Amino acid sequence: MGIMLATFLWGFSEATFFFLIPDVILTAIALKGFKIGFYASVIALVGALLGGSLMYFMGAFHYELIYDLVVRIPAVSEEMLHKVERQLQEQGLFAMIIGPIGGIPYKTFAITAPSAGIGFWAFLLASVPARFIRFFLTSAIASFVANVWLKHCSIRSSYMIWFVVWVIVYCIYFSIHL
Numbered sequence: 001m002g003i004m005l006a007t008f009l010w011g012f013s014e015a016t017f018f019f020l021i022p023d024v025i026l027t028a029i030a031l032k033g034f035k036i037g038f039y040a041s042v043i044a045l046v047g048a049l050l051g052g053s054l055m056y057f058m059g060a061f062h063y064e065l066i067y068d069l070v071v072r073i074p075a076v077s078e079e080m081l082h083k084v085e086r087q088l089q090e091q092g093l094f095a096m097i098i099g100p101i102g103g104i105p106y107k108t109f110a111i112t113a114p115s116a117g118i119g120f121w122a123f124l125l126a127s128v129p130a131r132f133i134r135f136f137l138t139s140a141i142a143s144f145v146a147n148v149w150l151k152h153c154s155i156r157s158s159y160m161i162w163f164v165v166w167v168i169v170y171c172i173y174f175s176i177h178l
Contacts, residue, residue: 011044015051027142037139059111088116
């Protein structure tokens with residue numbers, strides 16, 4: 001129960017002001033099995049939808065304040081926010097669905113969607129695939145790796161490998177986005 005609460009809070013926090021994606025905890029959970037990884041992905045999605053909704057309304061009613069706060073988050077820049085604004089105006093919600101591929105945080109889409117003329121319910125509906133596809137895929141991949149490549153490793157060794165992989169991922173990510 002505690003790990004699922006942590007997953008929910010991580011989904012919510014990353015959708016607002018935290019800068020480490022829920023995939024970190026989701027992949028750790030999924031090392032124990034596909035089913036628990038799937039459930040954790042759903043829980044993280046619920047947290048992300050609530051956090052994204054909060055950010056959407058902050059963007060709608062207090063854009064300057066939320067813009068100033070979000071631009072201070074590591075790896076989020078004014079340039080990124082302007083890029084997101086352009087993408088939403090040119091591509092609509094499709095930009096939000098493919099945004100995670102380019103490492104663009106969901107929160108940047110949430111705060112700029114109102115100014116792009118995207119209504120809340122359309123934003124919320126598009127948030128489901130925008131968040132869940134990656135949550136599910138990273139969990140499924142972690143479960144597969146654990147069951148196929150790491151099946152003879154101890155759980156401790158599996159978590160050491162998990163840790164090293166995420167350190168490498170974030171070193172690459174921050175070298176690109178900072």
